Amino acid sequence: MPSTNAQDERHFTQFMEEYGDKALRYAFVTLHVRDDAEDVAQEAFVRLWRHAKRHGVDNLSPALLFHTLTNLCRDRMRYYKRHPEDPTDILETTQQSAMDEIPLLMDDMNVLEAVMQLGVAERQCILLFYYMDRSLKETATALGVSEQVVKTRLYRARQHLRPLLEPIWKEGLI
Structure with missing residues:
Protein backbone atom coordinates (compact mmCIF):
# COMPACT_ATOMS: atom_id res chain seq x y z
CA MET A 1 0.00 0.00 0.00
CA PRO A 2 1.67 3.25 -1.11
CA SER A 3 1.86 5.94 1.51
CA THR A 4 1.62 9.63 0.81
CA ASN A 5 4.51 12.00 1.21
CA ALA A 6 5.01 15.73 0.69
CA GLN A 7 5.61 15.28 -3.04
CA ASP A 8 2.37 13.30 -3.39
CA GLU A 9 0.51 16.01 -1.51
CA ARG A 10 1.91 18.69 -3.83
CA HIS A 11 0.96 16.60 -6.87
CA PHE A 12 -2.58 16.12 -5.53
CA THR A 13 -2.89 19.83 -4.68
CA GLN A 14 -1.81 20.70 -8.21
CA PHE A 15 -4.40 18.23 -9.58
CA MET A 16 -7.09 19.88 -7.40
CA GLU A 17 -6.12 23.36 -8.55
CA GLU A 18 -6.19 22.29 -12.18
CA TYR A 19 -9.55 20.49 -12.07
CA GLY A 20 -11.34 22.03 -9.07
CA ASP A 21 -13.28 24.68 -11.00
CA LYS A 22 -14.15 22.24 -13.78
CA ALA A 23 -15.41 19.72 -11.23
CA LEU A 24 -17.55 22.36 -9.53
CA ARG A 25 -19.01 23.57 -12.85
CA TYR A 26 -19.80 20.03 -13.93
CA ALA A 27 -21.54 19.26 -10.64
CA PHE A 28 -23.41 22.57 -10.69
CA VAL A 29 -24.75 22.15 -14.21
CA THR A 30 -25.80 18.61 -13.36
CA LEU A 31 -27.45 19.37 -10.01
CA HIS A 32 -28.53 23.05 -10.45
CA VAL A 33 -27.89 23.79 -6.76
CA ARG A 34 -24.63 25.51 -5.88
CA ASP A 35 -24.36 24.19 -2.32
CA ASP A 36 -24.92 20.61 -3.42
CA ALA A 37 -22.47 21.03 -6.28
CA GLU A 38 -19.81 22.24 -3.85
CA ASP A 39 -20.50 19.29 -1.55
CA VAL A 40 -20.30 16.79 -4.39
CA ALA A 41 -17.10 18.30 -5.81
CA GLN A 42 -15.48 18.23 -2.36
CA GLU A 43 -16.55 14.65 -1.78
CA ALA A 44 -15.11 13.65 -5.16
CA PHE A 45 -11.70 15.07 -4.23
CA VAL A 46 -11.85 13.39 -0.80
CA ARG A 47 -12.51 10.06 -2.49
CA LEU A 48 -9.68 10.68 -4.96
CA TRP A 49 -7.33 11.44 -2.07
CA ARG A 50 -8.25 8.14 -0.44
CA HIS A 51 -7.70 6.43 -3.79
CA ALA A 52 -4.30 8.12 -4.11
CA LYS A 53 -3.30 6.95 -0.64
CA ARG A 54 -4.08 3.35 -1.62
CA HIS A 55 -2.95 3.28 -5.24
CA GLY A 56 -0.54 6.18 -5.60
CA VAL A 57 -0.97 9.71 -6.89
CA ASP A 58 0.22 8.67 -10.35
CA ASN A 59 -3.07 6.81 -10.88
CA LEU A 60 -5.14 10.00 -10.69
CA SER A 61 -6.74 11.11 -13.93
CA PRO A 62 -9.44 13.54 -15.04
CA ALA A 63 -11.46 10.53 -16.21
CA LEU A 64 -11.42 9.09 -12.69
CA LEU A 65 -12.44 12.47 -11.26
CA PHE A 66 -15.39 12.89 -13.64
CA HIS A 67 -16.43 9.26 -13.19
CA THR A 68 -16.51 9.84 -9.44
CA LEU A 69 -18.38 13.14 -9.90
CA THR A 70 -20.94 11.52 -12.18
CA ASN A 71 -21.66 8.79 -9.64
CA LEU A 72 -21.92 11.27 -6.77
CA CYS A 73 -24.28 13.48 -8.81
CA ARG A 74 -26.42 10.44 -9.62
CA ASP A 75 -26.54 9.55 -5.94
CA ARG A 76 -27.58 13.10 -5.06
CA MET A 77 -30.31 13.11 -7.74
CA ARG A 78 -31.62 9.77 -6.45
CA TYR A 79 -31.77 11.32 -3.00
CA TYR A 80 -33.75 14.26 -4.40
CA LYS A 81 -36.28 11.84 -5.92
CA ARG A 82 -36.74 9.95 -2.66
CA HIS A 83 -36.82 13.05 -0.47
CA PRO A 84 -38.76 15.83 -2.22
CA GLU A 85 -38.03 19.26 -0.82
CA ASP A 86 -40.44 21.40 1.11
CA PRO A 87 -41.82 24.11 -1.27
CA THR A 88 -40.44 26.86 0.97
CA ASP A 89 -36.97 25.33 0.64
CA ILE A 90 -37.33 25.30 -3.13
CA LEU A 91 -38.23 29.00 -3.15
CA GLU A 92 -35.13 29.84 -1.10
CA THR A 93 -32.93 27.75 -3.38
CA THR A 94 -34.28 29.25 -6.58
CA GLN A 95 -33.46 32.76 -5.43
CA GLN A 96 -29.85 31.92 -6.20
CA SER A 97 -30.85 30.14 -9.37
CA ALA A 98 -28.78 28.24 -11.86
CA MET A 99 -28.91 31.16 -14.25
CA ASP A 100 -27.01 33.37 -11.76
CA GLU A 101 -24.02 31.02 -11.83
CA ILE A 102 -23.83 30.34 -15.55
CA PRO A 103 -21.15 32.82 -16.65
CA LEU A 104 -18.71 30.48 -14.92
CA LEU A 105 -19.37 27.92 -17.62
CA MET A 106 -20.46 29.65 -20.81
CA ASP A 107 -20.49 33.17 -22.13
CA ASP A 108 -23.59 32.77 -24.24
CA MET A 109 -26.80 32.48 -22.23
CA ASN A 110 -28.76 31.31 -25.25
CA VAL A 111 -26.57 28.25 -25.68
CA LEU A 112 -26.67 27.51 -21.98
CA GLU A 113 -30.44 27.77 -21.81
CA ALA A 114 -30.71 25.31 -24.68
CA VAL A 115 -28.22 22.90 -23.09
CA MET A 116 -30.10 23.09 -19.78
CA GLN A 117 -33.24 21.86 -21.56
CA LEU A 118 -31.53 18.58 -22.42
CA GLY A 119 -31.96 15.48 -20.32
CA VAL A 120 -29.30 14.74 -17.71
CA ALA A 121 -27.50 12.06 -19.76
CA GLU A 122 -27.28 14.21 -22.89
CA ARG A 123 -26.31 17.31 -20.90
CA GLN A 124 -23.48 15.43 -19.16
CA CYS A 125 -22.12 14.22 -22.51
CA ILE A 126 -22.25 17.73 -23.99
CA LEU A 127 -20.51 19.23 -20.97
CA LEU A 128 -17.74 16.67 -20.79
CA PHE A 129 -17.10 16.39 -24.52
CA TYR A 130 -17.47 19.98 -25.70
CA TYR A 131 -16.97 22.24 -22.69
CA MET A 132 -14.43 20.22 -20.76
CA ASP A 133 -12.65 19.02 -23.92
CA ARG A 134 -12.71 15.34 -22.97
CA SER A 135 -12.24 12.71 -25.65
CA LEU A 136 -14.94 10.15 -26.43
CA LYS A 137 -13.04 7.57 -24.39
CA GLU A 138 -12.61 9.90 -21.39
CA THR A 139 -16.26 10.93 -21.55
CA ALA A 140 -17.34 7.29 -21.72
CA THR A 141 -15.12 6.37 -18.78
CA ALA A 142 -16.39 9.30 -16.70
CA LEU A 143 -20.01 8.36 -17.35
CA GLY A 144 -19.47 4.62 -17.03
CA VAL A 145 -20.82 3.86 -20.51
CA SER A 146 -19.36 2.74 -23.84
CA GLU A 147 -17.99 5.13 -26.45
CA GLN A 148 -20.88 4.20 -28.74
CA VAL A 149 -23.37 5.31 -26.09
CA VAL A 150 -21.54 8.64 -25.83
CA LYS A 151 -21.66 9.06 -29.62
CA THR A 152 -25.38 8.32 -29.61
CA HIS A 160 -32.41 18.39 -29.76
CA LEU A 161 -30.27 21.55 -29.74
CA ARG A 162 -30.54 22.26 -33.47
CA PRO A 163 -34.14 23.58 -33.49
CA LEU A 164 -33.52 25.53 -30.30
CA LEU A 165 -30.37 27.26 -31.54
CA GLU A 166 -31.05 27.60 -35.28
CA PRO A 167 -33.14 30.81 -35.01
CA ILE A 168 -30.50 32.40 -32.79
CA TRP A 169 -27.71 31.29 -35.09
CA LYS A 170 -29.51 32.77 -38.13
CA GLU A 171 -29.80 36.11 -36.31
CA GLY A 172 -26.06 36.04 -35.69
CA LEU A 173 -26.37 36.01 -31.92
CA ILE A 174 -24.15 32.94 -31.58
Missing part, protein backbone atom coordinates in the same frame (compact mmCIF):
# COMPACT_ATOMS: atom_id res chain seq x y z
CA ARG A 153 -26.08 10.74 -26.76
CA LEU A 154 -24.04 13.48 -28.45
CA TYR A 155 -25.91 12.91 -31.71
CA ARG A 156 -29.28 13.06 -29.97
CA ALA A 157 -28.24 16.13 -27.98
CA ARG A 158 -27.22 17.92 -31.18
CA GLN A 159 -30.55 16.93 -32.75
